[in-house]
Amino acid sequence: MYSVLLSIHLLLFSWAFYNILYFGTKPSKSLSWMLITFLFPFLGVFAFILFGINRRKIKYFELKETKKRKKHLQEHLQNKNNKNVHTLKEKKASKISNLVFNNVNFPLQLNNDVVVLKNGKETFEALYKAIKNAKYFIHLQYYIIENGKIFNDIITLLEQKRKENVEVRILYDSFGSFNLKKKTKQKLKNIGVEIYPETPFKFGSFLFSLNYRNHRKIAVIDNEIGFTGGVNISDEYITKDTNLGIWQDTHVQISGTAVTNLHHTFLKDYYYATNIDLNLIEKYNKTYNTNGNTKLQIVSSGPDYEQPVVMQQYLSLINSAEKSICVLNPYFIPTYAILEAFKIAALSGVKVTLLLPKVTDSKIATYGMYSFFESLLKAGVTIYLRDDFSHSKVIFIDDEITSIGSTNFDCRSFEHNYELNALIFDKEITSEISNEFNERIKLATKVNLEDFLNRSIKQKTFERLARFLSPLL
Template structure:
């Protein structure tokens, strides 16, 4: 009798999931995966769908109080910007991409910036700590991962000194990404007078939201004069990792008008986490020196926007390319539209090169990534695998326009996470990225189609299984 009761319960739960997938799913391929997962994995499949699969954007997610507050805040922050923000861009493709970001986010192109590439974790941490030492007014930090260790301890030591000088400190962390952060570390910061908050807290009533909609952004702003963003987290993995070696990553140091736009993203998230509105305080919104030569646009996306901002940014870059597309990313699990865009670009004669890590911190992600290689190589995409683990999220086209940020090429970044990229309209910076990219490619191994297709039946099966289960990633 109990067997039949469980069967009936499974049928009821599956029917609920099937209805939601059928009516609110976006992509047929992903919807089919969820239908099969909920059908063949009783109870666990439905739980997984409820956590990771529900399309909250379609389910009137935008009408929820939290999302409304975010949307209204960013609109208010940039309400004085005029529509001719990109008129000084001479390239048609650059103007097109910039206008797309402005129309979907209301975040303008900022001129007058000095940008410095920080090519690994050590460079990024040294630059951030040096900037903290010079802070006079405030220090604002937001990272997906804050992890106890040498790096965090060094930052806390400097924060303690600045608190004694009455410099205010505000810290945001993601509840999922920073789940290992010790309570004693948070208490230590609070005792210093630092304000530290989880942006996606693991609280009753918010658990499913926090688990699936993570804040993946990496932002540091000091005195509104200098800002940092990119792919680096606050973790010792960038200086010592016994499993994958030292992680490689790319970060940016920004001075100029774009720091204000970067800071407004932090202020929006801080408002969401604390209900403290700091946008009326000139200390936090005033732009300082804007005398640099680089043009930069902050791309801030997440489930609080009607559009998939970061995916549209990547698609626009790929579709606008005329000569070359170079991608450096640790998790390449493309959506159908992204996959087809890369194939179309390669088939039309554009030189498309992907530089991906041979090893990774997730076997499922690695196998899922490998499952796309045959189709891409057949279309003419060149794929290189590097021996070390690269966490960089970089794309640049035609040695002209580049993007450095927190966004992976996967469904989680495109649909579920809060992400932030810096879109750079500066050929010198892009050529610097190209130089480093070429140096990495020279040390990497190229995947050759005839050899790759001979991989074992077991390998191919694992790849297909991982691809099928990729909605859970």
């Protein structure tokens, strides 16, 4: 019996080894999968099928949902602009903007008003106000929607708007919103809200739902006002968590021409979830101008794109920086390319500052994050640790360009999740973000290299184990 099981294990491992060797994209990740599939019989190969197969390259394993997305995306892009309508005078900004456009075909948009929402309280107050003022439609999409005071308040507002014949549509991620109660969904349906899972757990799509999560946070009201960033629909932003306190996060409210592109992302995802193409209806594509002068570009990313868009966006920002790079992110588990880019920037004289949480909601993510500190500190990167938990996903360079969105600095966001960032080319907005960043630093603890090197063997061991698993997180 043992010899039979061993033979099956070696056969499965050989199959996995072949696929890792020929279709793997990163040596470190490939090595991790080789070891996992060899050291953990059957379970390791199952995990590889679930999380490791490169479906961009192995067409046989491309999931039907991904094929559907790619087909619709190609049709969608063919009907859009073939050039970046507005160009930027600054060479650095123009280069970054063109990269985004050539990847996602969303052009730079002028004449926007942008309000930075620095925490959950500000975000929900602004969202409530926008919902109350809605006249035609309310479209909401969140990775996490949880039962609680926040969602109850939103349901109350939506119920009133439905009485005024305002259309309401909600998308949620099945994995992130796993705890959303059935009776809550039924209540929404009863009042006329169209609510759908973006990645439903069902036969034939389980692998897709588990590994390819829609991590976006989007709200669009009447195409006049939009919201995006890192805030989910959860009471964690207003009520103290047992271990992490009240979560801190950053969101943006957008009015102006960029809202249409933000809305296009929602409409694409709505089509994927329902097979209903709202792109063909004029009122959902109407563009509203404002007197604002903020230049903004929507960055959409996911497995349906040919390139890892948000990773390339971050790399372009890091490589383009001339004076400073500041990062605020909860899950800093960089790929090799991102790690080296930060080190090169610091060694080249660019001031690189990372503001990260001391503890996250995942122990393995926390240890994984700490495992990168030594090499970064030695290269001259400055790291501060916050006592509170910041869920913000922000990077800004040279006090000129800011990215605020849903994207973490990890492999999952770069390669598996559907993400969305707002790329803002505005010195005033960046200055506002920078001032908030500096105020947070005053309350944080600076990581000293000498002290960090003296951490315990136990700590180092856990870090190395988490580092080994980091490409898979």
